Amino acid sequence: MDETYEIIVVGAGSAGAVVAARxxxxxxxxxLLLEAGPPNKSVWLHVPIGFxxxxxxxxxxxxxxxxxxPHIDGRRMFTPRGKTLGGSSSINGMIYLRGVRTDFNHWRQMGNVGWSYDDVLPYFRKLxxxxxxxxxxxxxxxxxxxTDAEWRNDLTEGFIAAGRELGLPRNDxxxxxxxxxxxxFNLSQKRGIRNSTARGYxxxxxxxxxxxxxxxxxxERVILDGRRATGVEYSIGGERRRASAGREIIVSGGAINSPQLLQLSGIGPGQLLSDHGIEVRHELPGVGENLHDHFNCKTSIRVSQPLTxxxxxxxxxxxxxxxxxxALYRNGALTVAAGVxxxxxxxxxxxxxxxLQVHFFPFSGDDLSVAPHPFSGVTAIVNQHLPExxxxxxxxxxxxxxxxxxLVNYLKEEIDQRTTVAGLRFVRRLFGTKAMKPFYVSEMKPGPAVQTDEQLLAYARANGDSTYHLCGSCRMGMESAKFSVVDDRLKVHGLExxxxxxxxxxxxxxSANTNVTSIMIGEKCADMVKVDIQC
Known part of the structure; x- marks a missing residue:
């Protein structure tokens, strides 16, 4: 089956849904919007606690x-990615954060025209x-x-008072x-329902x-005619189909699937492609490189009051x-996100x-994805903003x-190790304040036996986790920049x-959870496509 469109968008996730809608x-x-996952019909894709x-x-x-x-005791890190309409915005923790001015100004300083904070702020406001x-x-x-996080009680207010006790300003x-x-936190919820890009766009x-x-x-692959992308080949239930694009193909599969698709299409590091029997259609060494993520480590304590x-x-x-x-009011415990x-x-x-960023979550368990402890407990997760x-x-x-x-290479660099240890010490200071004394019973993790920097680093290597903010594997930058894949208009270098x-x-x-920035990227991409096509 051969279909013809002006524009094909691959991936209906946090950015792709935005691009297609706009x-x-x-x-x-x-x-044409193609999504590898099923429709978003499960009720748990919409009830916030369903994450x-x-x-x-x-x-x-x-x-x-x-x-x-290799740097976290050889552990394999579980890496969830959304596979439905809305992508990861349909399964994530709904924390709504943009990052800071210096993040985007640094992007611009790297040569990416149009990506300074003042350039992207209108798109954050628009979305x-x-x-x-x-x-x-x-x-x-x-x-x-x-919306603002609604789970508020003496315990959450006590934790905020702990931060104030350490000299932090109150900031909502x-x-x-x-x-x-x-x-x-701000949350991406609409009247108690998850507001993913599937719902919003x-x-x-x-x-x-x-x-x-x-x-x-x-x-399965992007079809190239010389240096121009002309269509895609995809399959549904084993049936292979083709679709042609007269204007543009936008790949929005995310930090894992986008570089994978480019490589499968013959776009990427030549030796890697040849090793797997794929014809090298366009040598681009940066495809798949520069992958990074926020690495977090948790401190969990037992508390004395049933407020969790x-x-x-x-x-x-x-x-x-x-x-x-x-059911009646769309509020309460079922609206809790991955941080309050x-x-x-x-x-x-x-x-x-x-x-440093800390997520305070009124929940404790051996793992945040499993059953809670049979007693009152809370968890504070700390991560470094800008890992190297x-x-x-x-x-x-x-x-x-x-x-x-x-391979993310968590904690490979010394600065990442030092900052992670400093973060764990900072969280201990929060829990050790006078404001938390009425609630504090005991520290479960890391535990009282873990005290020195070496012990804290060993704890992080053995117990730290991904924050599921993977990014950077199709890096934006000037064509001369190392491992650059797309230019500042998000066009793949050397291809049309x-x-x-x-x-x-x-x-x-x-310096934040990455989902909202992904949505912003979708908004900005759509505007750039509109301008370029009209030209």
Whole structure:
């Protein structure tokens, strides 16, 4: 079957759904959106607390694992990625954070024209709808509705008081002019329902006759005619199909799937492709390189008062009331995200901006994706903002169904090690304040036996985790820059008609959860395509 469109978007995730929805606003352009996963029909894709249930659900999650990571005791790191309409915005923890001015100004300093903070701020404002904050920084009528975390009680207020005791300013506007401080997170929820890009962008666009959305469609390669991308080959249930693109193909598979697809299409490091029997159509060494992520480590304590998610889950009466509360009012325990209180702090006073982020979650368990402890407990997860360790994504076969090799090299660099240890010490200081004394019973992890820097680093190597913010594997930069894959208009270097738009293009990770920045990238990409096609 041969189909013809003006524009083909590969991947209906955090960025791809945005690109397809925005470009289909022009009724003259036929747009095809291909998604490898199924439709987003599960109720747990919409109820916020469902992120915990979808963590290991292979129907909606690619469920990747890294190769053995040499600097964290050879552990394979579980790496979930969304596989449905909305992509990871449909299964993530819903923390809504942009990053800071210096993040994007650094992108611009790397040679990426149009990506400074002042350049991208209008797109952040365009995509959101939020009632609070300063009009200069916040959007009022965008597709992604944003709310403040509603889980508030004496325990969360006590944790905020702990930060104030350590000298942090109260800050309930992390997406405003300054990030440093402690306060409640913004969440991507709309009246108690997850607001993914599937809900915010695709749902309103579905009725357009010029937009075709195809799910369960695995794109196997981009078709090249010389130096121009002309179409894609994809399969549904074993049936192979082709679609042609008269104008543009935008790859939005994310930090793992986008470089994998380019490599399968003969675009990437020549030796890697040849080793797997793939014809080298366009040598581009940076495809799959520069992969990085936020590495986190948790501190969990037992608390004395029943003010946690643990207490709701283990008591069937409380659990039933929480379900009823959600059904009637769309609030309560079922709206809890992957963090309630946020902390942004400096590990060293001379730093210009915070280099540590803490997610305070009113839950404790042996793992955050499994059953809670049978007592009241909380967890604080700390991560370094700007890790220097880098890894890669590389195909292991010409079979598009076979997972690629993923290596992030967590804690490879000494600065990442030092900052992680400093973060663990900082969280201990928070829990050791007078403000937390009425709640504190005992530290479960790392535990009282772990005290020295060497012991804390060993604990991090053995117990630290991905924050699921993988990015950078199709790096944006000047053609002369090392490992650059796309230019500042997201066009693949040396090719025509092919762009990448998702977290993989980030030259350096942001000082925040990355999902909202991925949505911004989709918005900006759509605008650039509109301008370039009209020209």
């Amino acid at each position: 470009l289909s606003e022009n009724p003259a352009w036929k747009v 915990a249930k979808l963590f290991t659900n292979a129907k909606y999650n690619w469920m990747y694992n890294t190769d053995p990571e 959101e709808s939020y009632a609070g904050g300063d009009d200069a920084y916040r959007g009022r009528d965008g597709p992604i509705e944003v 506007g992390f997406n405003g002019p300054t990030q440093e401080g402690i306060g409640y 695709l749902k309103p666009a579905r009725g357009r006759p010029n937009l075709r959305i195809v799910t369960d469609a695995l794109v 998610v643990n207490d709701h889950v283990r008591n069937w009466r409380v659990r039933a009331l929480a379900g009823l509360q959600y 209180v946020g902390v942004f702090a400096k590990s060293r006073p001379e730093l210009e901006v915070p280099d 360790s880098r890894g890669h994504v590389r195909i292991t076969s010409k079979d598009p169904r076979k997972a690629p090799s993923i 008609g092919l762009r990448v738009a998702d977290a993989s293009i980030m030259p350096q990770i942001t």
